[in-house]
Amino acid sequence: MIVAGLGCRRGCTAAELRELLEQTLAQLALPLSALDGLASSALKRDEAGLLQLAAELKLPLDFFSAEQLAAHExxxxxxxxFVRELTGAASVAEASALASASERSGRVAALICPKQRSAAATLAIARA
Incomplete structure (x- = not known):
C-alpha cells in the first residue's frame, strides 16, 4: 500500500501537484502505477487541483481531520x-500519507519519502 499525501495553497493547480508527484516518484524509482491513493487534510475537500489530480490519475483521495492527522505526529x-496554526495539525502531506496508508491497509505505515516542496504544494509518500 503506497499513498501520496498532499498539501497545497489555495488555487494550486493539478499540473503543479502532478509535476511534484512525478518528480518524487522518479527519485524513488517508482512508477505512477505504484500509487494506491492520494490523501490530504479535510480542509482541502474542495480544492480543485487535488480533486482534478485524483480524477486524472483515477485514484481514491482520502481526507483526514486535524485530530486524525495529529495521531501521526x-x-x-x-x-x-505554522501548519498547525492553519490546519490544527503539525503536518498535512506526511501525516495524511501515513494516515491513509495505515487506514487502507490495516497496518502501520512509514514514510518512504519525507515532505517535498514546490512553490505551492507539499508531498510525502508512505508505505504500509
Missing part, C-alpha cells in the same frame, strides 16, 4: 507550528 520527519 510521532512519525513525522518534521512538524510545523
Amino acid at each position: 510521532s512519525q513525522l520527519s518534521e512538524g510545523s507550528e
Whole structure:
C-alpha cells in the first residue's frame, strides 16, 4: 500500500501537484502505477487541483481531520507550528500519507519519502 499525501495553497493547480508527484516518484524509482491513493487534510475537500489530480490519475483521495492527522505526529520527519496554526495539525502531506496508508491497509505505515516542496504544494509518500 503506497499513498501520496498532499498539501497545497489555495488555487494550486493539478499540473503543479502532478509535476511534484512525478518528480518524487522518479527519485524513488517508482512508477505512477505504484500509487494506491492520494490523501490530504479535510480542509482541502474542495480544492480543485487535488480533486482534478485524483480524477486524472483515477485514484481514491482520502481526507483526514486535524485530530486524525495529529495521531501521526510521532512519525513525522518534521512538524510545523505554522501548519498547525492553519490546519490544527503539525503536518498535512506526511501525516495524511501515513494516515491513509495505515487506514487502507490495516497496518502501520512509514514514510518512504519525507515532505517535498514546490512553490505551492507539499508531498510525502508512505508505505504500509
